[in-house]
Amino acid sequence: MSHKPNIETANNTSWTSCGVCENKSTFFKAPQEFIRHLRNYHSKKEGGSYVCQYSKNGVCGTLPIEGVNDDDYQIHIIKHHLGAMLDPKDISITDVLSKSHTSPTTQSTPSVVEDQRKWTVYNSKVNLPAALNDPRVGRRERDIFSKTWGPGFESTDVAPSPHLPVITAVHFQKYLKKTDNKYKKHLKLKEANMRNDELSDEESPLALLKPNVRPRVDLEGIPPIFLKSNFDLENSETFNSVFPWSQVTSGARLLQEKLTHYLDCVEVQIAKQISAKADAFFHAMSSHDQLQEDMKTTLNKIKSLRTKISDLNSLFAEKPLAIMKYNRIRTNRAVVLDKLKLMATVHQTQPTIQVLLASSDYIGALDLIYTTQEVLSQELRGIYSFRHLGSQLSELAKVIEKMMKQEFVKIASNDLNKPLNESEDIEQEHLIAVLSGMVRVDNYDWITTYADEAEVAIKALLKDIIVKAVSHIDDSDNELGSLADQMRLLDYERWMDLLDVVLEKMLSMLKRIKIISDIMKDVCKTACTNTPRKINVSCELDASINQTETEDVDDKINTMFYTIAECAHDRVGKLVTARAKNGFLEKLQPSELVELWEKVQVWMRSSAKLVESERKTGIALSASMKAQATSYINKVHDEKRTKLSLILDNEHWKQAEVPLQFQLLIDHVISSGTLTREGLPQTKNSVEETKPVLKVANEEYGVVGTVLLLFKIVIEYCELAKVVKAVSSDISIRLLELLNMYNSRTCQLVLGAGAVQLVGLKTISTRHLALNSRCLQFIVFLLPLIRRHFEQLIPEKNNNQLRHFDKVTRDYKNHIEEIDNKLVYIIESMFDAQFSKYEVKAPMPSTHVRQAVSQISKFYQAINSLLPEKHIAQLLLRVHQAFKRHMKNALARLRVSNDGGPQQGLVTTDLAYYSGEIRNLRPLSRVDHNMDSVWPSNS
Numbered sequence: 001m002s003h004k005p006n007i008e009t010a011n012n013t014s015w016t017s018c019g020v021c022e023n024k025s026t027f028f029k030a031p032q033e034f035i036r037h038l039r040n041y042h043s044k045k046e047g048g049s050y051v052c053q054y055s056k057n058g059v060c061g062t063l064p065i066e067g068v069n070d071d072d073y074q075i076h077i078i079k080h081h082l083g084a085m086l087d088p089k090d091i092s093i094t095d096v097l098s099k100s101h102t103s104p105t106t107q108s109t110p111s112v113v114e115d116q117r118k119w120t121v122y123n124s125k126v127n128l129p130a131a132l133n134d135p136r137v138g139r140r141e142r143d144i145f146s147k148t149w150g151p152g153f154e155s156t157d158v159a160p161s162p163h164l165p166v167i168t169a170v171h172f173q174k175y176l177k178k179t180d181n182k183y184k185k186h187l188k189l190k191e192a193n194m195r196n197d198e199l200s201d202e203e204s205p206l207a208l209l210k211p212n213v214r215p216r217v218d219l220e221g222i223p224p225i226f227l228k229s230n231f232d233l234e235n236s237e238t239f240n241s242v243f244p245w246s247q248v249t250s251g252a253r254l255l256q257e258k259l260t261h262y263l264d265c266v267e268v269q270i271a272k273q274i275s276a277k278a279d280a281f282f283h284a285m286s287s288h289d290q291l292q293e294d295m296k297t298t299l300n301k302i303k304s305l306r307t308k309i310s311d312l313n314s315l316f317a318e319k320p321l322a323i324m325k326y327n328r329i330r331t332n333r334a335v336v337l338d339k340l341k342l343m344a345t346v347h348q349t350q351p352t353i354q355v356l357l358a359s360s361d362y363i364g365a366l367d368l369i370y371t372t373q374e375v376l377s378q379e380l381r382g383i384y385s386f387r388h389l390g391s392q393l394s395e396l397a398k399v400i401e402k403m404m405k406q407e408f409v410k411i412a413s414n415d416l417n418k419p420l421n422e423s424e425d426i427e428q429e430h431l432i433a434v435l436s437g438m439v440r441v442d443n444y445d446w447i448t449t450y451a452d453e454a455e456v457a458i459k460a461l462l463k464d465i466i467v468k469a470v471s472h473i474d475d476s477d478n479e480l481g482s483l484a485d486q487m488r489l490l491d492y493e494r495w496m497d498l499l500d501v502v503l504e505k506m507l508s509m510l511k512r513i514k515i516i517s518d519i520m521k522d523v524c525k526t527a528c529t530n531t532p533r534k535i536n537v538s539c540e541l542d543a544s545i546n547q548t549e550t551e552d553v554d555d556k557i558n559t560m561f562y563t564i565a566e567c568a569h570d571r572v573g574k575l576v577t578a579r580a581k582n583g584f585l586e587k588l589q590p591s592e593l594v595e596l597w598e599k600v601q602v603w604m605r606s607s608a609k610l611v612e613s614e615r616k617t618g619i620a621l622s623a624s625m626k627a628q629a630t631s632y633i634n635k636v637h638d639e640k641r642t643k644l645s646l647i648l649d650n651e652h653w654k655q656a657e658v659p660l661q662f663q664l665l666i667d668h669v670i671s672s673g674t675l676t677r678e679g680l681p682q683t684k685n686s687v688e689e690t691k692p693v694l695k696v697a698n699e700e701y702g703v704v705g706t707v708l709l710l711f712k713i714v715i716e717y718c719e720l721a722k723v724v725k726a727v728s729s730d731i732s733i734r735l736l737e738l739l740n741m742y743n744s745r746t747c748q749l750v751l752g753a754g755a756v757q758l759v760g761l762k763t764i765s766t767r768h769l770a771l772n773s774r775c776l777q778f779i780v781f782l783l784p785l786i787r788r789h790f791e792q793l794i795p796e797k798n799n800n801q802l803r804h805f806d807k808v809t810r811d812y813k814n815h816i817e818e819i820d821n822k823l824v825y826i827i828e829s830m831f832d833a834q835f836s837k838y839e840v841k842a843p844m845p846s847t848h849v850r851q852a853v854s855q856i857s858k859f860y861q862a863i864n865s866l867l868p869e870k871h872i873a874q875l876l877l878r879v880h881q882a883f884k885r886h887m888k889n890a891l892a893r894l895r896v897s898n899d900g901g902p903q904q905g906l907v908t909t910d911l912a913y914y915s916g917e918i919r920n921l922r923p924l925s926r927v928d929h930n931m932d933s934v935w936p937s938n939s
Contacts, residue, residue, distance in 0.1 A: 015031050015034040016034075018037060018042075020054060020055070020056065031082055034082065035074075035077050035078070035082065038052075038077055038081060042054040046067055049067025049069065050069070050070065050072075051063070051067040052073065052077075060080075062080045063076050063080075219269065221261075222262050223262075225241055225242065226242075226262065339380070342375065343383065343385075346372055346375060346376070346380065349369075350392075350396075353365045353368055356368065360430060361433065362404055362436070362440075363440050365400055366397060366400060366441060369393045369396060369397050369400075370397075372393055373390055373394070376389060376390050377390070401441050401443060404434050404437045404441075405438075405445070407434045408438065408450075409453070411430060411431050412449070412450050412454075412516070413453055415512070416457035416509075416513075431516075432519065435519070435520060435523040439553075444556065447520070447553075447556050447557060447560050448560075450516070450560065451560045451564055454567070455563075455567045457509070458509060458564070458568050459571065462506075462571045465498070466498070469490065469497075469498040490579075495579055496595075496596070499575070499599065502572060502575060503572065503599070503603040506572065506603075506607075507607060509568070510568060511610065513561065513564055514561065514610045517557050517560065520557050521554055524550050524553045524557075525550060558611075561610070565607055566619070568607065569604070569619075569621035572600070572621050573623070576600070576621075576624055576628060577624050577627075577628070593632055594720075594723045597724050598723065600625055604621060604622070625726065626726045626727055629726065629727045633720070633727060633734065637734045640713050641737070641741065643709075644706070644710065644713065644742065645741070645745065647705070647706050648706050648746065648749065649758050649759075650758070651704055651706050652761070653704060653750065653755060653761070653771055654704065654771075655703070655771060655866070656704050657690040657692065658690060658694045658703070659689075659691075659708075660691065662708055662712075663691055663695065665680060665715065666696055666711075668680045669715075669785065670697055673788075674789065675715055675718035675785055675786060676715070676718060676722060677719065694708075694778070699868060701775075701777070702771060702865065703774065703775050703778055704771065706742075706775075707775045707779070710738070710739075710742055711778075713738060714782060717738075718786065721789075721790065722789075725793050728790060728793035729798045729801055731790075732790045732794060732801060732804075735786070736804050736808055739779065739783075739808050740808060740811070742779070743779075743808070743812055746772055746776070746815075747818075750764055751764075751769075751772075751815075751819065755768075765862070766823060766859055766863060769819050769822055769823055770819075770862065770863040770867050772819060773819040773866075774867060776815055776816050777816060779812055780809060783805060783809045783812070786805065787805040787806075820874075820875060823875055824875065824879060826859075827855060827856065827859055827882060830851075830852070830855045831883060831886040832886065834848040834851050834852050834886075838887075838894070839894070840894055840903045840906050841906065842906065845910045845914075846906075849910040849913060850913075856876075856883075856917075856918070856921075857921070859879070860872070860876065860923075869922070869923055876921060876923050876924050880918065883914070884933060887934045888934045891934060898932075898935045911934065914931075915931065
């Protein structure tokens with residue numbers, strides 16, 4: 001049995017460092033240093049004995065507490081603290097082991113304490129006397145030096161001693177090399193003196209070290225066939241070789257003598273081998289006797305040890321167990337006494353509950369009921385006298401729950417139906433007591449009950465306000481009509497007063513309901529944070545609810561208040577819808593609609609502050625107001641569209657005088673960046689001052705009256721969208737519709753010459769086209785401002801509508817470009833008429849060139865006062881290019897080239913006249929007037 005290292009003594013698994021010392025950086029170079037360290041720092045000498053302290057707790061468990069002598073302590077260190085750490089191939093460590101302690105086999109008497117973890121000969125698994133005295137093996141067959149010592153030896157694994165290193169031939173190489181020459185000389189001398197005792201090659205020291213190799217004996221007289229490992233007489237060849245047929249028939253006697261001689265030779269060699277090992281036999285027999293004596297000594301020690309253990313059991317175990325038994329009896333009797341006291345307390349439960357209910361302490365009564373039921377089901381379970389008390393308490397709890405429901409309905413109804421002008425506080429203590437009791441029974445139906453009561457109170461309040469408002473109507477013929485019909489008889493001012501009262505009373509009602517809902521939340525939070533309180537029993541009751549339940553109840557209360565607020569919004573929305581019948585709201589002025597809208601919006605914002613919910617409030621009211629606003633906008637839009645269409649059809653396309661209010665309005669728009677009249681200074685009521693043109697950002701715009709009307713409509717639409725943001729998307733769509741209508745209608749009237757028939761114009765002149773282009777440019781200037789205005793008002797989900805502004809802008813710019821093309825086309829048509837008749841002959845300049853220059857001058861005079869200079873320059877540059885192109889075509893037609901002839905001189909005179917006249921036009925003063933490109937190429 002191999003010895004395991006003492007793991008509890010130290011964590012170190014190598015002798016190179018100490019496993020107990022805190023200084024882990026100390027290392028040992030040799031096992032002797034480690035042994036010396038244990039002696040100096042981890043041992044204590046008491047008298048002549050050593051006590052090992054190499055352990056985490058300072059006590060080594062493998063050594064007796066009283067200590068051992070010096071030699072045994074040395075053996076203990078090597079065996080328990082160093083032996084398991086050795087390398088069997090380390091020769092120096094082996095020397096330490098052999099010199100530091102004596103072999104365990106030299107001990108004659110085993111020690112129970114010292115030898116309990118040592119490997120000794122007593123740990124051997126093979127019984128030598130049993131092998132020698134085995135009756136199943138014949139005397140001639142017994143060979144104690146073979147590998148089969150008894151029938152169980154072959155299957156028995158004998159573990160090698162952990163204290164003996166594995167010795168191989170490598171360990172003797174150095175010694176053999178050193179003595180090789182001397183040994184050879186010794187062999188030569190021995191061979192000369194003792195020829196018969198000559199050593200064979202197998203008797204050399206190296207051969208002796210080889211495992212399973214035995215010394216060769218003198219068997220030269222025996223045939224080799226008898227020495228083979230596969231010798232078997234059942235084999236015919238082996239049988240014929242051993243018993244030749246000729247010798248069997250003729251010399252059987254001689255063959256028998258020969259085989260007997262072979263047997264005697266073998267027996268002589270066996271006898272020599274046994275005589276050589278006689279000492280080992282005698283030593284084994286002596287060990288057998290000594291083993292018997294040691295076993296008797298061990299049995300005596302075991303008997304003594306068991307006697308001592310029995311004495312220890314009676315002294316240290318039986319008496320303490322008796323003490324524990326008496327202590328348990330006393331504890332059981334104390335428990336019985338506590339049970340009796342608890343039963344006396346539970347017996348007083350019902351009278352106590354009656355006292356608590358008389359003082360409206362519902363939570364206390366319920367806590368007492370639940371605590372008593374818990375005590376009955378756990379601590380007093382099986383008590384026969386209390387078999388009916390549990391069911392009685394359950395019925396009593398149901399009765400208390402019904403009482404709390406009735407009390408809550410009574411308190412809520414009284415509070416909601418109380419006049420709003422009264423400042424008396426509600427019965428908070430009574431309400432809190434009722435709510436706490438209902439929370440304790442886990443009943444939250446009171447949330448729905450209160451919501452129903454609140455909705456009924458709101459409807460009754462609205463009806464009462466309307467009855468008081470219509471009671472002042474003098475028309476007795478309408479008394480038989482419904483309340484809504486009577487309300488419609490109120491004019492705008494009296495109806496707005498009614499709306500003010502309704503909104504004020506509704507807001508007051510919501511605030512009162514908000515107070516109740518806050519009390520409900522406080523009760524639930526108090527129940528969540530409530531600490532355990534002691535009742536009239538010996539146990540504690542936790543009457544609180546967890547955080548998750550509290551959050552759920554808060555959500556329900558918020559939902560309740562949200563529902564009540566939605567009911568109030570719905571009532572107000574129905575009030576507005578009922579009054580809007582018969583087109584009442586559509587007949588209002590924009591300012592009156594704005595006043596109504598703002599008043600309702602302010603009330604909605606005030607009520608929304610009371611609602612602690614992520615959901616949007618006033619959805620029904622917002623939808624109702626939005627529907628009314630949409631209806632109003634549709635009516636106004638139809639009127640504006642009809643009016644704008646009529647004015648366009650009657651427009652004479654003459655530049656109009658600009659009233660001062662429009663100039664101030666456009667100045668305010670540019671300075672403020674908003675399309676509203678907020679902050680605009682008021683003009684005097686006297687005769688309005690007018691301006692010839694409309695100045696916009698240092699530019700002058702000559703416009704017609706229709707454009708001024710359209711500008712005013714744009715301002716009105718933008719103002720309405722800013723106030724009524726809910727319908728800003730609809731307003732933007734209708735404004736775009738008006739802008740598109742103006743663009744398409746003007747295109748029909750001017751470019752399409754529709755105004756010639758409608759208003760009796762003789763023709764659409766260049767000035768008409770230029771004036772229309774300037775009007776369109778003014779609208780193009782306003783479009784980015786309009787887009788930015790609605791971009792701030794339109795909800796993010798409707799931002800895709802803004803792309804329509806870009807489309808309208810492109811349409812206007814395309815219209816302006818078509819007008820420019822039309823203007824250039826008019827001049828080019830005149831160039832075609834003149835240059836188709838052009839001739840190169842005196843006098844010069846020619847009539848055709850004079851007519852062309854005259855038309856260009858008239859064109860410039862017509863558009864000069866309407867279009868900006870940059871725009872005029874672009875148009876004149878296109879006219880200039882058209883002139884050069886027509887002149888080039890005419891010269892090509894006449895086959896006139898710059899060959900220096902008389903015709904070139906005449907044409908040069910015309911070109912010089914044209915260039916001189918064109919330079920007088922300011923937009924073309926800096927244009928390159930090189931006319932070389934008009935000459936046809938010589939090719």
